Amino acid sequence: MNLLTNTVGKKILMAVTGLLLIAFITVHLIGNLSVFAGADSINAYAKALHDLGPLVWLFRLGMVALFAIHITFGIQLYMENKAATPDPYAIEKTLVTSFSAKTMIFTGLIILAFLLYHLLHFTLQVTNPSISAVNLPLDAASRLDVYSMMVFSFQKVFISLIYIVAMIALLLHLAHGISSWVQTFGLSTGPSQDKVISIGKVLAIVYGLAYIAIPLFILARIVN
Amino acid sequence: MDLTLHVWRQNGPEDSGKLETYKAANVSPDQSFLEMLDEVNDDLIKKGDDPIAFDHDCREGICGMCSQVINGRPHGQQEQTTVCQLHMREFNDGDEIFIEPWRARAFPIHKDLIVDRTALDVVMQAGGYTSCHTGGIADGNALLVGKPVADYAMDAAECIGCGACVAACPNSSAMLFTSAKVAQLAVLPQGKPEAKRRVKAMTEAILSEGFGNCTNHYECEAACPKGISVKFIAKLNREYLKSMIPSSTE
Numbered sequence: 064m065n066l067l068t069n070t071v072g073k074k075i076l077m078a079v080t081g082l083l084l085i086a087f088i089t090v091h092l093i094g095n096l097s098v099f100a101g102a103d104s105i106n107a108y109a110k111a112l113h114d115l116g117p118l119v120w121l122f123r124l125g126m127v128a129l130f131a132i133h134i135t136f137g138i139q140l141y142m143e144n145k146a147a148t149p150d151p152y153a154i155e156k157t158l159v160t161s162f163s164a165k166t167m168i169f170t171g172l173i174i175l176a177f178l179l180y181h182l183l184h185f186t187l188q189v190t191n192p193s194i195s196a197v198n199l200p201l202d203a204a205s206r207l208d209v210y211s212m213m214v215f216s217f218q219k220v221f222i223s224l225i226y227i228v229a230m231i232a233l234l235l236h237l238a239h240g241i242s243s244w245v246q247t248f249g250l251s252t253g254p255s256q257d258k259v260i261s262i263g264k265v266l267a268i269v270y271g272l273a274y275i276a277i278p279l280f281i282l283a284r285i286v287n
Numbered sequence: 288m289d290l291t292l293h294v295w296r297q298n299g300p301e302d303s304g305k306l307e308t309y310k311a312a313n314v315s316p317d318q319s320f321l322e323m324l325d326e327v328n329d330d331l332i333k334k335g336d337d338p339i340a341f342d343h344d345c346r347e348g349i350c351g352m353c354s355q356v357i358n359g360r361p362h363g364q365q366e367q368t369t370v371c372q373l374h375m376r377e378f379n380d381g382d383e384i385f386i387e388p389w390r391a392r393a394f395p396i397h398k399d400l401i402v403d404r405t406a407l408d409v410v411m412q413a414g415g416y417t418s419c420h421t422g423g424i425a426d427g428n429a430l431l432v433g434k435p436v437a438d439y440a441m442d443a444a445e446c447i448g449c450g451a452c453v454a455a456c457p458n459s460s461a462m463l464f465t466s467a468k469v470a471q472l473a474v475l476p477q478g479k480p481e482a483k484r485r486v487k488a489m490t491e492a493i494l495s496e497g498f499g500n501c502t503n504h505y506e507c508e509a510a511c512p513k514g515i516s517v518k519f520i521a522k523l524n525r526e527y528l529k530s531m532i533p534s535s536t537e
Contacts, residue, residue: 070500071490071527140500144458147392147499153306154385156359160504243503249525253518
């Protein structure tokens with residue numbers, strides 16, 4: 064049996080990588096929400112991450128692998144499913160599936176495009192050098208001033224808009240993804256199915272809104 | 288009642304096919320959908336036209352032959368009902384009805400509403416059986432099966448292999464069909480010894496036969512005339528995960 068070519072094998076790979084990516088966005092979110100606790104809090108968090116040294120790179124390599132597997136198989140599944148589906152019905156009717164389930168490939172690609180921008184923006188800091196932490200004065204504790212970089216960035220409507228749109232895509236992606244892995248790991252039993260789907264959607268909204276809150280609150284000058 | 292039908296007409300697998308419009312006059316609400324089509328065909332034959340080709344056999348809802356997508360829904364709008372058991376009382380005078388064949392790459396269209404469902408047979412042949420000697424009839428109750436297990440297997444065995452799950456699936460996947468067979472046999476003593484080999488072989492056949500992958504839309508369950516639950520797909524996934532653990536006898 065080959066996990067890479069079998070239809071269920073690929074599904075399991077999508078679920079395992081998806082679940083680990085959910086774990087990542089959970090940690091990332093908790094870290095980022097420290098922006099609401101003030102400059103000292105998030106700058107300390109950023110420094111703590113940087114001070115991990117080689118571990119950061121190990122983590123980054125792991126993330127690249129996760130994303131690569133998830134994206135490659137996601138695109139492959141989409142292509143195979145497209146090929147299996149001929150001309151549409153004259154009357155297209157779906158009963159139970161959701162908008163988010165039908166648009167996984169598109170929300171996924173939006174998230175990928177965003178990810179590249181996000182890395183250029185905050186990690187490599189090349190899109191807006193004038194307000195990048197590497198070019199801003201260090202904070203009072205002589206750490207990189209990540210807080211100011213975030214605030215200056217999200218005060219720009221265009222940048223905030225990119226983040227908000229991308230996080231809406233993430234919300235939609237998670238609305239199908241979170242409940243989907245429960246089924247893929249064979250944990251659904253029938254009666255629990257509807258509850259799992261509902262919990263997945265609620266969690267997706269929580270993630271989406273929490274992430275959107277960061278640019279939105281800065282844009283609205285609630286955080287500055 | 289009088290109805291307007293838009294029926295998919297296609298001469299063969301290579302033909303492009305198109306929707307043709309027909310009138311069905313004086314339809315009785317007590318007729319089944321297939322009986323209504325029989326009368327439309329009688330009129331077409333009298334006029335010297337080619338009758339609409341459609342599959343049917345038992346006409347009592349258990350053979351799984353009637354493969355028609357009616358107004359965008361496999362087997363029509365009535366839940367857990369095959370086309371032969373769908374009655375015209377479900378429609379209203381003056382309704383326009385769109386009748387199309389199952390659409391999936393794995394199901395080439397033979398003619399009009401008849402599709403070739405050999406691909407499902409191939410999936411079955413890959414592992415939907417038990418290998419056992421069929422000598423004398425076993426003594427009753429010699430092989431004990433618990434009631435919950437028997438019920439579970441029976442629920443899965445309700446699948447009539449009609450292919451509505453494939454027709455309804457946005458990915459044209461045959462996962463619900465396959466899972467019903469895998470789940471049914473995996474829980475019974477006769478099927479357990481081959482459970483690992485079966486789940487691997489049957490899931491391999493899904494893609495090789497041109498079906499798509501399951502991405503958990505659950506349209507299959509909603510369209511199934513026998514109400515097969517997607518919990519059997521979860522069971523198949525579980526069986527697949529179990530099959531990855533090598534056993535000491537392998």
